[in-house]
Amino acid sequence: DVVLTQSPLCLPVTLGQPASISCRSSQSLLYSDGNNYLTWFQQRPGQSPRRLIYKVSNRDSGVPDRFSGSGSGTDFTLNISRVEAEDVGVYYCMQGSHWPHTFGQGTKLEIK
Amino acid sequence: EVKLVESGGGLVQPGGSLRLSCSASGFALTDYTMYWVRQAPGKGLEYVSAIGPRGDSTWNADSVKGRFAISRDTSKNELYLQMSSLRPEDTAVYYCVKDLHVTFDYWGQGALVTVSS
Numbered sequence: 619d620v621v622l623t624q625s626p627l628c629l630p631v632t633l634g635q636p637a638s639i640s641c642r643s644s645q646s647l648l649y650s651d652g653n654n655y656l657t658w659f660q661q662r663p664g665q666s667p668r669r670l671i672y673k674v675s676n677r678d679s680g681v682p683d684r685f686s687g688s689g690s691g692t693d694f695t696l697n698i699s700r701v702e703a704e705d706v707g708v709y710y711c712m713q714g715s716h717w718p719h720t721f722g723q724g725t726k727l728e729i730k
Numbered sequence: 731e732v733k734l735v736e737s738g739g740g741l742v743q744p745g746g747s748l749r750l751s752c753s754a755s756g757f758a759l760t761d762y763t764m765y766w767v768r769q770a771p772g773k774g775l776e777y778v779s780a781i782g783p784r785g786d787s788t789w790n791a792d793s794v795k796g797r798f799a800i801s802r803d804t805s806k807n808e809l810y811l812q813m814s815s816l817r818p819e820d821t822a823v824y825y826c827v828k829d830l831h832v833t834f835d836y837w838g839q840g841a842l843v844t845v846s847s
Binding site for chain 2: 657667668669672678710712714715717718719720721722723724
């Protein structure tokens with residue numbers, strides 16, 4: 619199975635400051651159709667996961683534009699330009715390029 | 731509006747069985763691949779089972795193969811997960827998830843399954 623390794627696992631951030639989460643894959647996520655099927659989810663405390671970004675950099679409707687995704691192949695990044703209190707939670711990357719789909723371990727974002 | 735509502739969770743003894751249901755609205759199960767994804771207490775996310783849009787293809791994670799079965803009733807637009815030979819390590823919140831181009835675009839609120847004597 620493809621292993622996704624996220625770092626850091628815990629991310630204390632000051633309000634208004636930027637944050638960055640890395641997701642590294644054990645295999646290239648470049649699919650035969652030219653897409654990298656890398657998705658980012660946010661899970662707020664006590665809630666279900668919510669999709670933020672799909673196919674590396676496509677933001678979902680209603681997701682603030684302070685969230686952005688980048689990368690290709692085996693290295694991907696989720697960036698938050700200015701962290702707000704509502705961003706507290708756990709962030710997961712997931713790959714859909716190889717079967718079975720697999721998730722990263724999660725990165726817990728907290729406010730300093 | 732897409733909505734997924736799970737039901738059927740609860741406490742079950744090791745070796746027992748349980749069936750989870752997921753009522754889907756706002757779309758037809760026959761148009762999308764559907765998944766069950768679980769999350770053990772305080773842990774990360776794990777794919778469990780999937781069923782293709784035509785219903786003729788199903789997949790299960792190695793950890794549940796031979797014990798869990800995914801199915802659906804298209805007349806009710808409901809998804810199911812039949813779980814048997816349950817183990818304590820199956821304790822988790824089970825989410826019903828809709829797939830769109832191998833990214834999971836909608837999640838239910840989850841159903842808690844606790845396997846304990």
